[in-house]
Amino acid sequence: MSRTIDPFTAVPKYFQLASILRQNIEDGEWAPRSPIPSERQLEVLYNISRTTIREAINSLVQQGYLYREHGRGTFVSPQKLQKGWMELTSFSEDLVKRGLVPGQIIRSLQLMQPPQRVLQRLELPAGSLVHRIERVRLADGTPIGLQTSYLSLAPGQEITMQEMEKAGSLDRILSEKFHIIPTEADETLEVTLATPEEAGLLQVATGAPLLLNERVLFSQERTPVEYVKILYRGDRYQYFVHLKRQAIAENPR
Amino acid sequence: MSRTIDPFTAVPKYFQLASILRQNIEDGEWAPRSPIPSERQLEVLYNISRTTIREAINSLVQQGYLYREHGRGTFVSPQKLQKGWMELTSFSEDLVKRGLVPGQIIRSLQLMQPPQRVLQRLELPAGSLVHRIERVRLADGTPIGLQTSYLSLAPGQEITMQEMEKAGSLDRILSEKFHIIPTEADETLEVTLATPEEAGLLQVATGAPLLLNERVLFSQERTPVEYVKILYRGDRYQYFVHLKRQAIAENPR
DNA sequence: TAATAGTACTGGTAGTGACCACATTACCAG
DNA sequence: CTGGTAATGTGGTCACTACCAGTACTATTA
CATH class of the missing domain: 3.40.1410.10 (Chorismate lyase-like)
Incomplete structure (x- = not known):
């Protein structure tokens, strides 16, 4: 698995980065609830602009792998792998x-x-x-x-x-x-x-x-x-769903 | 309802824009499957940078109000209003x-x-x-x-x-x-x-x-x-869910 | 000692500018 | 009429920059 970003491939950088981060999470290298490197650190680590970093993180947050806390950092979700x-x-x-x-x-x-x-x-x-x-x-x-x-x-x-x-x-x-x-x-x-x-x-x-x-x-x-x-x-089946609220993005103040 | 962006309020611009666009959709001013103004047009219309425009549109796409087609435009989803x-x-x-x-x-x-x-x-x-x-x-x-x-x-x-x-x-x-x-x-x-x-x-x-x-x-x-x-x-209740697949973001080529 | 102010981190919002990839159309050469 | 091509408009990706807003810790002050 690629551990670095290849700037020459047609695969977008944010996607490559997201894959790397996801790997780290799935491989258990980053423990649940532990912080991942800050956006500024990733900027240096992978020589990528923050715009791109945030796009990668956003997609992982959206998929439930990470969650953000303003002023504190971005953390790994303690989540049993949810399939689609x-x-x-x-x-x-x-x-x-x-x-x-x-x-x-x-x-x-x-x-x-x-x-x-x-x-x-x-x-x-x-x-x-x-x-x-x-x-x-x-x-x-x-x-x-x-x-x-x-x-x-x-x-x-x-x-x-x-x-x-x-x-x-x-x-x-x-x-x-x-x-x-x-x-x-x-x-x-x-x-x-x-x-x-x-x-x-x-x-x-x-x-x-x-x-x-x-x-x-x-x-x-x-x-x-x-x-x-x-x-x-009825006696042999149980239906299961995992629901996720759309980020309602309530009016920030 | 605000039809313009107020740069002085604490409410983020992307959020204001998203609200305006959502209004247009919910009010039926924009018909399903019809294109909304292009990102460059919105840039001029609201005097907002494309970065911000895209953030607003992204959230609406994520919520199912809009969908994008590369090279063609961004369109209104033909969807009965789905609440969270x-x-x-x-x-x-x-x-x-x-x-x-x-x-x-x-x-x-x-x-x-x-x-x-x-x-x-x-x-x-x-x-x-x-x-x-x-x-x-x-x-x-x-x-x-x-x-x-x-x-x-x-x-x-x-x-x-x-x-x-x-x-x-x-x-x-x-x-x-x-x-x-x-x-x-x-x-x-x-x-x-x-x-x-x-x-x-x-x-x-x-x-x-x-x-x-x-x-x-x-x-x-x-x-x-x-x-x-x-x-x-059992005779008087029906359970309802709306499921949405996480944008799997399949490897772009 | 306890409250306060500072400060150095974090993510959040926003602008500018550039180039790429795809779709559509008009136009031209065969 | 057909197939290629160029122009133009669309969304997609990316870098660099700046400042705001929350958090946690430290040093200062009352």
């Missing part, structure tokens, strides 16, 4: 974290006219076609969730069953094949009771409590890309 | 949004030794004392949630029943009296079934499905401040 939310809300990663083996059964993949509700969520005109993918999610071999995804793709963009089975993850197909990287999402969670069909697929009794998760994913340009509905077995 | 998560996860705001009248009954407020689980979550040593506040949350007068908060305060910091009833919101007391502003939180959600006591308080049948929400709030310095456990009536 995509990992956390991603089904597989989620299960692996709990020591379970994830799996899935793809029940269907089709191009179709979605129900009204989905059209609304995806902000599509009536009559639009979307990809619908229905999957049963498994944990250690037993069903844990019933997932239905509706994908809003540009005309001509297709997904085949083979791709789906090969890639395993829908997110991977989206990013690798279509260069779509969701950056925001709206999620709702509520409790429902299993219908006979759902009960059968999830191997629970009809009327058993389920956790219903609906999610709309937005692309970089704030366009709705995917609508996902997941029914989790 | 505190408003969204705040009980009262939440209900008001749905057209319901929020209310609460404070069942108890005491200083006590919390259960083991809470000590762990708050990262406190055994034997520590915390404030425990138990409330029944109401929507349009009927119970909707059962909330138990455990507060980790510095020795000597106290909350009285009067304050609690006067302020209405715990968050308000935290920020106004103790200057604690939670910036991050971990939340989990799962399904449980109502115990007889819970059923009584929530006016549902014993065994009715409930949404169990646990939350740990962290202060600016990443110290656990509050542990909250809320039991929602």
Whole structure:
């Protein structure tokens, strides 16, 4: 790993510096709550202007690696490494974290006219076609969730069953094949009771409590890309989020 | 509302500019996806340096009001107003949004030794004392949630029943009296079934499905401040989150 | 001894000036 | 008509400079 700044590469200096600082934090060379070198010191250490230093630090503060204290210094956050939310809300990663083996059964993949509700969520005109993918999610071999995804793709963009089975993850197909990287999402969670069909697929009794998760994913340009509905077995699933307040930057005085 | 920058106030210029731009967006003066004036134009318009302009725009981009496109311009996000998560996860705001009248009954407020689980979550040593506040949350007068908060305060910091009833919101007391502003939180959600006591308080049948929400709030310095456990009536509550991916700042090339 | 003022650090705000990278358009040569 | 090219406007990066505002410590003073 580069421990110095290379002024000739196309990689911006602030980015290089941020990488170096992040390394120091992740490697544990800088203990939590201990101060990192002051901005003036870094200026000398790496022969970089303070503007650039602050840009690097800002990004790390924003990502939760560091926090500032006016008049005192900049410190390392005592934070268990938080992965991006995509990992956390991603089904597989989620299960692996709990020591379970994830799996899935793809029940269907089709191009179709979605129900009204989905059209609304995806902000599509009536009559639009979307990809619908229905999957049963498994944990250690037993069903844990019933997932239905509706994908809003540009005309001509297709997904085949083979791709789906090969890639395993829908997110991977989206990013690798279509260069779509969701950056925001709206999620709702509520409790429902299993219908006979759902009960059968999830191997629970009809009327058993389920956790219903609906999610709309937005692309970089704030366009709705995917609508996902997941029914989790209430007795075997726990939803997790890490929330971070946007620096509200309350009126300084 | 100030439409110009006042160079004499203590409020930073970048903050003033950001407020003006946000106003324009929220008032709908700038249509979604339409470009805002370029950075060089703003420089002239407000007689402010580009450094400051960029700082203002950066904060708005970060908050999701604007997005940039290299070589093209900066544009207004086509986004329904997203409040900070505190408003969204705040009980009262939440209900008001749905057209319901929020209310609460404070069942108890005491200083006590919390259960083991809470000590762990708050990262406190055994034997520590915390404030425990138990409330029944109401929507349009009927119970909707059962909330138990455990507060980790510095020795000597106290909350009285009067304050609690006067302020209405715990968050308000935290920020106004103790200057604690939670910036991050971990939340989990799962399904449980109502115990007889819970059923009584929530006016549902014993065994009715409930949404169990646990939350740990962290202060600016990443110290656990509050542990909250809320039991929602499954038939009357829906949880909502807006997720935003941290700008991963993938290696530029 | 206890309060006060100084001082030397920290991050916070702001201006200026330069050049780079990308997108769009107009124009020109083939 | 097509493909290249140059001009121009946009955001992206970076350096240097200056001063403000909070913090912690020290030396001075009452």
